[in-house]
Amino acid sequence: MKAxxxxxxxxxxxxxxTYKIPKALxxxxxxxxxxHVIDILKKYGANEIILSIAYKRxxxxxxxxxxxxxxxxxxxxxEPEPLGTAGPLIILNKQNKQLKExxxxxxxxxxxxxxxxxxxxxxxxxxxxxxxxxxxxxxPRSYGVAVLDGDKIAEFIExxxxxxxxxxxSGYYILEPEVFELIKDKEKAMIxxxxxxxxxxxxxxxxxxxxxxxxxxxxxxxxxxxxxxWKGPN
Numbered sequence: 001m002k003a004x005x006x007x008x009x010x011x012x013x014x015x016x017x018t019y020k021i022p023k024a025l026x027x028x029x030x031x032x033x034x035x036h037v038i039d040i041l042k043k044y045g046a047n048e049i050i051l052s053i054a055y056k057r058x059x060x061x062x063x064x065x066x067x068x069x070x071x072x073x074x075x076x077x078x079e080p081e082p083l084g085t086a087g088p089l090i091i092l093n094k095q096n097k098q099l100k101e102x103x104x105x106x107x108x109x110x111x112x113x114x115x116x117x118x119x120x121x122x123x124x125x126x127x128x129x130x131x132x133x134x135x136x137x138x139x140p141r142s143y144g145v146a147v148l149d150g151d152k153i154a155e156f157i158e159x160x161x162x163x164x165x166x167x168x169x170s171g172y173y174i175l176e177p178e179v180f181e182l183i184k185d186k187e188k189a190m191i192x193x194x195x196x197x198x199x200x201x202x203x204x205x206x207x208x209x210x211x212x213x214x215x216x217x218x219x220x221x222x223x224x225x226x227x228x229x230w231k232g233p234n
Contacts, residue, residue, distance in 0.1 A: 001120075003046040003104035004088050007034055008054030008079055013219050022056040024108050025063060026217070028227050032063070033217060035070065037108055040233045042072055044116035046104055052088035054079040086189035089180055098180040105191075107171030111226060113212040113233055114172055122208050123174045126151060129204035130179060130196065133172035135214035143168040144192065146207050153200055153207045156192070167207065170214055 007024040014023060024034040031039075038049060049072055053060045057078055067074030077088040084090075085107075092098055102123070104116065114133050123131040132153060134146050144156040145163045156169060169192070182198055183189045199205035215226045 001046050002048045003041045004050045005106050005108045006052050007108035008052050010055045036111055043233045048073040050075050052077045084188045084190040086183050086191040093180055093184050105173040105175055109217045110171040111215045112170045112172050114210045119208045126206050128206040129176045130199050131174040131206045131208050133170040134167040134207045134209045135170040136166045136211045140166050140168045151206050153205045
């Protein structure tokens with residue numbers, strides 16, 4: 001399978017560290033953040049990675065090149081300006097390089113010890129157009145919390161004061177090629193706002209619950225926690 005990794009963010013909350021290097025190249029336990037994400041994807045069958053890059057993109061290309069050193073094929077989608085979390089889909093549309101088969105899409109700043117093989121089986125069984133890995137965390141009030149109807153996701157409530165569940169969007173997705181159609185005429189788009197709500201209304205958006213270790217590396221405090229506790233995919 002192919003996988004798209006969103007790795008173009010500036011990491012503004014991690015400055016001054018990200019003045020020198022892109023967030024995606026921050027070191028964690030002997031590897032860059034992006035290498036840890038690649039390890040998760042490789043473990044569960046991804047054999048080709050598309051890195052979506054923007055901020056300090058040349059540093060990313062210099063480090064990962066074609067991926068041979070990491071035993072995986074790597075190509076790039078370059079955003080000249082921030083286009084939103086659906087940016088790589090927009091660019092692939094314009095280049096007529098839409099993916100033709102089921103694929104992974106991952107937020108490059110999240111680490112999730114999820115069994116993507118089981119998640120894929122769940123996705124196929126439900127004939128979903130999109131499946132979101134749902135992470136259960138103790139305090140979800142700072143995140144988008146999933147409102148579930150069985151295994152289907154009805155909607156997300158952003159940063160609720162009284163969360164209906166403890167399951168949040170992990171940033172790990174399995175998508176079908178149909179998603180390209182949903183943003184074909186857009187110049188900018190957010191997958192969370194321009195794709196998922198449409199699929200939820202159609203009953204084609206599913207949530208795969210996983211209680212395993214999940215990390216958001218967006219702040220110095222969270223990054224320190226990752227460096228202390230992350231041990232790689234089981």
